[in-house]
Amino acid sequence: MTALPAPETLLAMHRTMVRIRLFEERVQELFLARKLPGFVHVYVGEEAVATGVCAALHPDDYITSTHRGHGHAIAKGVELDRLMAELYGKETGVCKGRGGSMHVADFSLGMLGANGIVAAGCGIAAGAALSAAYRRSGQVAVSFFGDGGINKGSFHEALNFAAVRRLPVVYACENNQYAQYTAIGRTTSVDDLSRRAEGYGIPGETVDGNDAVAVFHAASTAVERARAGEGPTLLNLLTYRFGGHFVGDAEEYRAKEEVESRRELDPIPRLESVLVAEGISNPQALEQVHEAVAEEVAEAERFAEESAYPESVDALDGVFT
Amino acid sequence: MSERQVSFGQATLEAMQLAMREDERVIVLGEDIGWGGSFGQFRGLLTEFGPERVVDMPISEAQIVSASVGAAVTGLRPVASISFVEFTMGAMDEIVNQAAKLRYMFGGQVSVPLVLRASDGTLRSSAAQHSESFEAIFAHVPGLKVVAPSTPADAKGLLAAAIADDDPVVYLENKKIGSSRGPVPEGPHEVPIGEAAVRREGADVTILAYSIMAGHAEQACTELADEGIEAELVDLRSLVPLDLETVLESVGKTRRAVVCHEAWTAGGFGAEVAARITEELFDELDAPVARVGAQTSHIPFSPPLERAVVPQHEEIVEAVRRVTARGRQTAKRR
Numbered sequence: 001m002t003a004l005p006a007p008e009t010l011l012a013m014h015r016t017m018v019r020i021r022l023f024e025e026r027v028q029e030l031f032l033a034r035k036l037p038g039f040v041h042v043y044v045g046e047e048a049v050a051t052g053v054c055a056a057l058h059p060d061d062y063i064t065s066t067h068r069g070h071g072h073a074i075a076k077g078v079e080l081d082r083l084m085a086e087l088y089g090k091e092t093g094v095c096k097g098r099g100g101s102m103h104v105a106d107f108s109l110g111m112l113g114a115n116g117i118v119a120a121g122c123g124i125a126a127g128a129a130l131s132a133a134y135r136r137s138g139q140v141a142v143s144f145f146g147d148g149g150i151n152k153g154s155f156h157e158a159l160n161f162a163a164v165r166r167l168p169v170v171y172a173c174e175n176n177q178y179a180q181y182t183a184i185g186r187t188t189s190v191d192d193l194s195r196r197a198e199g200y201g202i203p204g205e206t207v208d209g210n211d212a213v214a215v216f217h218a219a220s221t222a223v224e225r226a227r228a229g230e231g232p233t234l235l236n237l238l239t240y241r242f243g244g245h246f247v248g249d250a251e252e253y254r255a256k257e258e259v260e261s262r263r264e265l266d267p268i269p270r271l272e273s274v275l276v277a278e279g280i281s282n283p284q285a286l287e288q289v290h291e292a293v294a295e296e297v298a299e300a301e302r303f304a305e306e307s308a309y310p311e312s313v314d315a316l317d318g319v320f321t
Numbered sequence: 322m323s324e325r326q327v328s329f330g331q332a333t334l335e336a337m338q339l340a341m342r343e344d345e346r347v348i349v350l351g352e353d354i355g356w357g358g359s360f361g362q363f364r365g366l367l368t369e370f371g372p373e374r375v376v377d378m379p380i381s382e383a384q385i386v387s388a389s390v391g392a393a394v395t396g397l398r399p400v401a402s403i404s405f406v407e408f409t410m411g412a413m414d415e416i417v418n419q420a421a422k423l424r425y426m427f428g429g430q431v432s433v434p435l436v437l438r439a440s441d442g443t444l445r446s447s448a449a450q451h452s453e454s455f456e457a458i459f460a461h462v463p464g465l466k467v468v469a470p471s472t473p474a475d476a477k478g479l480l481a482a483a484i485a486d487d488d489p490v491v492y493l494e495n496k497k498i499g500s501s502r503g504p505v506p507e508g509p510h511e512v513p514i515g516e517a518a519v520r521r522e523g524a525d526v527t528i529l530a531y532s533i534m535a536g537h538a539e540q541a542c543t544e545l546a547d548e549g550i551e552a553e554l555v556d557l558r559s560l561v562p563l564d565l566e567t568v569l570e571s572v573g574k575t576r577r578a579v580v581c582h583e584a585w586t587a588g589g590f591g592a593e594v595a596a597r598i599t600e601e602l603f604d605e606l607d608a609p610v611a612r613v614g615a616q617t618s619h620i621p622f623s624p625p626l627e628r629a630v631v632p633q634h635e636e637i638v639e640a641v642r643r644v645t646a647r648g649r650q651t652a653k654r655r
Contacts, residue, residue, distance in 0.1 A: 096428035127391020157384035
């Protein structure tokens with residue numbers, strides 16, 4: 001067993017996971033209350049993946065994200081108020097309300113965008129890594145994508161290209177077992193997705209993606225390899241989506257018992273038990289984190305509610321004619 | 322003529338060399354570019370600039386474009402080369418859903434300064450998958466600029482402008498004219514995107530063309546002059562943004578217009594130009610705006626069939642005769 005990360009790292013990871021969880025739970029409520037336009041895909045249950053990976057990154061490293069991108073954005077440091085305002089379609093949102101839930105981005109934090117096209121970030125991350133390598137910036141790019149995305153040609157083209165040029169990029173497959181509504185076994189040729197790495201001559205590793213510490217260690221190793229010029233790694237991070245594909249999904253494609261049994265593997269209590277067992281924190285202190293974050297989420301909601309919508313005369317801003 | 326004559330390939334190579342020497346953010350990615358390219362348009366770049374800036378890519382069109390998008394949003398100015406425009410269809414997600422949209426979708430946080438180069442047009446029975454022209458597809462998408470030069474000088478100048486542009490530019494190079502030569506300024510030369518060129522002045526009809534059809538139109542103008550029809554030739558050069566001012570000024574004067582391209586007439590870019598002219602000048606026109614383009618068919622292999630589908634100068638002459646005859650009848654009725 002590898003040594004635990006530093007206590008401050010663990011506490012920061014815990015706080016990030018709670019921020020994602022409470023933000024997303026409130027987003028679900030707001031969506032069902034018809035406060036949010038469009039539709040939303042929430043990250044509840046998968047927090048350890050974004051958190052463990054982003055904890056292994058430098059602030060100027062890059063990530064590309066998915067349609068289920070709020071968790072990646074929060075883990076990379078995007079402010080909750082501007083993130084919430086984006087989901088409301090307000091001018092104060094991270095993308096001024098032009099992108100919405102599926103397209104949140106903050107380039108000042110290296111968050112190169114959630115993306116509504118499955119696996120689109122795989123190729124973009126390779127390009128960002130190509131750019132970083134050429135600029136000798138020392139930056140690494142991480143591409144988050146799902147078990148659905150691993151069957152897209154864009155994933156395969158990106159892995160081959162990143163491998164042949166030994167680019168500083170990490171492919172983090174957030175394997176939540178379902179490609180939208182279809183269980184992975186029905187669509188995917190291998191059970192262990194890390195084996196896909198073999199075809200590209202790069203390391204692949206399967207990790208318990210609900211164990212934030214295990215994710216952090218695996219990501220740290222992959223990021224160090226990337227930064228050292230040794231090329232890409234494929235991480236198969238096993239996790240589970242507590243909710244449906246989107247908020248409002250009737251979830252007829254999976255048994256309630258399956259969901260219940262997987263909820264028992266909730267990554268947040270799991271990390272909390274480590275923090276308590278190691279004497280890094282205690283139940284009262286952990287509860288205070290939840291309370292403080294709940295207030296932060298409420299503040300983000302107030303900020304979004306009070307913010308103005310964009311003016312319709314500005315609809316063509318950001319595009320030439 | 323004392324001016325030096327160089328090919329499109331050489332002209333665009335010069336634009337690449339100058340841009341890469343001037344700005345180290347400029348890189349080029351594509352298949353077979355280290356080898357030099359079909360028209361010599363990349364010759365020597367690998368030797369001069371090295372494999373980090375001249376990136377020989379796998380046959381992965383989607384990855385060529387997505388790597389370019391990733392490089393563009395992190396500070397570089399990539400030129401993505403796709404050898405045949407048909408192959409861009411394998412990268413349409415990256416072109417349309419990523420390159421074109423990111424600046425808008427992310428609220429203007431970032432622009433995507435990339436150039437997408439691709440060769441198009443019919444060349445000696447290349448048949449259905451290596452002969453087509455897709456400018457209308459790109460022009461339809463907000464966020465993409467589209468240029469299609471007809472002379473080596475414009476090829477150099479528009480490529481320089483495309484590389485300097487902060488938004489994605491689709492740069493279409495016709496392969497039939499790729500090895501033909503023309504006068505090209507030495508040293509830095511930029512043609513602004515969005516400016517049409519009046520190639521020939523005339524009072525009777527305006528021919529609007531671009532890429533290879535501008536050359537066919539010049540030939541048509543010469544033949545028409547022999548019949549006493551003085552055509553004005555406007556080479557659009559940029560489709561997006563379109564130099565509507567020059568178009569309307571010319572058609573406002575001649576009152577008749579023929580729009581020409583090698584791409585399919587149906588749903589082609591000529592339909593957009595015709596509509597814009599009609600919207601602005603309906604009351605001034607002496608004849609409906611005519612279109613010359615390929616028939617609604619895939620491009621056949623067999624030479625006589627290829628000729629039947631794809632227009633050349635004869636079709637332009639015929640269309641001009643049609644609109645000018647119509648105009649004269651109208652005048653008589655008055």
